Amino acid sequence: MSIADIIISIITWIFQKLILPVLPTNMPLFSYADLQNILTGTLKHNIVYSFAGISQIFNIKLLFILLSTIIVGELLFWLVKAGFFIVKLIRG
Amino acid sequence: MASKQQNISVKGFISQNFKSLLFVVILLFILLIGGKVYGATPFQENFDIYSVGDLAPQGSWATTTPYSVQVSTTTSFSSPNSVWLTSENYSSIKEGDHETTGDWSFWAKVNSDPGTNGETIAVSITGVDYSNVASALYFNCVDNDCETTGLAKISVCIGGGSGLVEIDQVPIDEWINFKVEWDSSTNETRWKSDFGSWSDWGQCYTNTFTYVQGFYIQGGNQTGLLKINLDNISAKCGVDNCGLCETYNTCVSGGCSWYYSIYLQDYFCTEPFTPDDEECDAFYKCQYCGNQTICEEQLNCQWIDRGYGDQCYMAEPTIPPGQVDWEVPDLDDCSSLPALDTLVCEIKNLITGVVMPSQEKVETLYQTIGAFKEKFPFNYVAGLNLFFSDIATQLNTTTTIPIEVLGQQSNVSFTFWDATTTIGGTEETLKNIMIDFTTFVILMGWFVWFISLIKRFF
Numbered sequence: 001m002s003i004a005d006i007i008i009s010i011i012t013w014i015f016q017k018l019i020l021p022v023l024p025t026n027m028p029l030f031s032y033a034d035l036q037n038i039l040t041g042t043l044k045h046n047i048v049y050s051f052a053g054i055s056q057i058f059n060i061k062l063l064f065i066l067l068s069t070i071i072v073g074e075l076l077f078w079l080v081k082a083g084f085f086i087v088k089l090i091r092g
Numbered sequence: 093m094a095s096k097q098q099n100i101s102v103k104g105f106i107s108q109n110f111k112s113l114l115f116v117v118i119l120l121f122i123l124l125i126g127g128k129v130y131g132a133t134p135f136q137e138n139f140d141i142y143s144v145g146d147l148a149p150q151g152s153w154a155t156t157t158p159y160s161v162q163v164s165t166t167t168s169f170s171s172p173n174s175v176w177l178t179s180e181n182y183s184s185i186k187e188g189d190h191e192t193t194g195d196w197s198f199w200a201k202v203n204s205d206p207g208t209n210g211e212t213i214a215v216s217i218t219g220v221d222y223s224n225v226a227s228a229l230y231f232n233c234v235d236n237d238c239e240t241t242g243l244a245k246i247s248v249c250i251g252g253g254s255g256l257v258e259i260d261q262v263p264i265d266e267w268i269n270f271k272v273e274w275d276s277s278t279n280e281t282r283w284k285s286d287f288g289s290w291s292d293w294g295q296c297y298t299n300t301f302t303y304v305q306g307f308y309i310q311g312g313n314q315t316g317l318l319k320i321n322l323d324n325i326s327a328k329c330g331v332d333n334c335g336l337c338e339t340y341n342t343c344v345s346g347g348c349s350w351y352y353s354i355y356l357q358d359y360f361c362t363e364p365f366t367p368d369d370e371e372c373d374a375f376y377k378c379q380y381c382g383n384q385t386i387c388e389e390q391l392n393c394q395w396i397d398r399g400y401g402d403q404c405y406m407a408e409p410t411i412p413p414g415q416v417d418w419e420v421p422d423l424d425d426c427s428s429l430p431a432l433d434t435l436v437c438e439i440k441n442l443i444t445g446v447v448m449p450s451q452e453k454v455e456t457l458y459q460t461i462g463a464f465k466e467k468f469p470f471n472y473v474a475g476l477n478l479f480f481s482d483i484a485t486q487l488n489t490t491t492t493i494p495i496e497v498l499g500q501q502s503n504v505s506f507t508f509w510d511a512t513t514t515i516g517g518t519e520e521t522l523k524n525i526m527i528d529f530t531t532f533v534i535l536m537g538w539f540v541w542f543i544s545l546i547k548r549f550f
Contacts, residue, residue, distance in 0.1 A: 004449035023467040057526040064480040
């Protein structure tokens with residue numbers, strides 16, 4: 001077993017035993033299945049249909065792509081804040 | 093006192109017979125671990141250790157015709173090898189243990205190349221020798237041109253005096269699983285393919301057999317074009333042998349349960365478990381849903397009968413990737429280098445070996461990080477991202493808007509968007525000018541968010 005193997009074993013143990021079991025799969029009151037039901041239901045079709053005309057003059061594709069980047073960016077920001085919080089918690 | 097003496101005598105017995113006890117323990121261990129029996133199957137075979145070319149006489153395979161069945165790496169159900177034969181003089185047989193009752197499973201693919209018409213190839217299970225046929229399965233392209241229809245007829249010898257009975261039509265150029273069970277007390281067999289349920293039990297003509305020991309692949313002596321590949325001859329995947337089921341479909345069609353760990357992204361086929369509604373979830377954990385209502389509330393789960401009563405199954409089986417793309421590089425080969433270079437090479441390999449992670453650990457890390465995708469908030473974010481990207485790709489930019497004025501129906505005319513004007517010496521349509529303008533507004537809005545995000549970091 002190499003040094004890298006030992007480090008990976010420690011990291012995966014922390015992830016599997018300490019972090020993953022604590023993280024929830026669903027939000028309270030609004031489960032992931034509910035979200036998927038909404039997103040994969042008629043909502044997508046209605047939005048595609050509704051924006052079909054306006055997309056001739058409004059760059060709706062770019063808007064949605066940038067919306068995705070905003071979501072990912074905010075998530076990264078939240079992760080960094082969470083990391084700092086844990087560091088502060090450990091340092092006391 | 094008596095107890096103490098007894099303890100001493102037990103200790104004495106153990107110390108005096110330590111080697112014998114150790115032997116017994118090792119023997120029990122071997123029996124428990126190594127002696128696990130997967131049903132009554134004369135032998136198992138995946139062809140993977142054989143050299144490319146003639147199958148016989150490798151691995152106790154023999155041939156009864158001018159050509160042996162051929163080992164190939166061109167296609168296989170389980171890498172690297174499978175065997176192929178055509179409807180010409182190709183054949184091979186292997187004999188194993190004598191089994192009065194038992195089963196076999198194998199994978200086969202009817203090839204469209206070099207062509208499939210007018211011939212048959214037989215896979216037989218045999219008793220005393222190759223002529224003592226207990227039953228046979230025929231890949232049949234006699235009655236239909238398989239290349240045109242894309243289907244090969246599957247006939248099996250269970251019809252008693254009338255011989256062959258057609259059980260299925262299977263697609264060509266696909267690996268299909270076939271299973272056979274036999275019972276020598278009645279001289280009967282039954283067959284099953286991925287595309288149908290078990291056939292009735294029946295005798296092959298008036299043939300009798302006291303046991304099955306041989307697996308005989310035979311192209312006969314025909315001149316037409318028909319070529320099949322075979323792979324993974326093993327015990328039948330099913331209850332009590334669920335560990336042998338390699339795919340979701342073979343697992344559930346064998347009556348087994350599909351285990352999926354959401355934390356480790358690990359999945360395999362396991363013996364049927366009692367559904368637990370607490371574990372019931374969309375996609376991979378449908379089989380935990382114990383009743384129809386709970387089952388149908390989950391995404392991609394359906395309540396159907398797949399031959400084992402009404403249960404909850406994945407509607408469209410989707411299996412997450414379990415393998416990491418990156419592979420740990422091999423160490424350098426130092427054997428052909430001069431003496432000093434070999435020393436340097438060995439030192440380099442030693443250092444590399446100390447710091448280089450193993451493939452197994454890399455995959456574990458990859459799967460562990462992948463498990464975060466299933467957790468809040470990553471699953472919600474991934475779902476929304478997929479949603480927006482789907483909309484972006486599906487948007488229709490050439491739609492019409494219907495209107496009705498005073499009972500007259502028509503479409504709104506957007507021809508004015510195509511009116512052109514000259515800006516900076518370049519002719520531009522009004523549509524493009526509007527799109528550029530709205531793009532600029534959107535980008536400005538995004539930059540405002542982006543700058544605020546950076547400011548929040550510091």
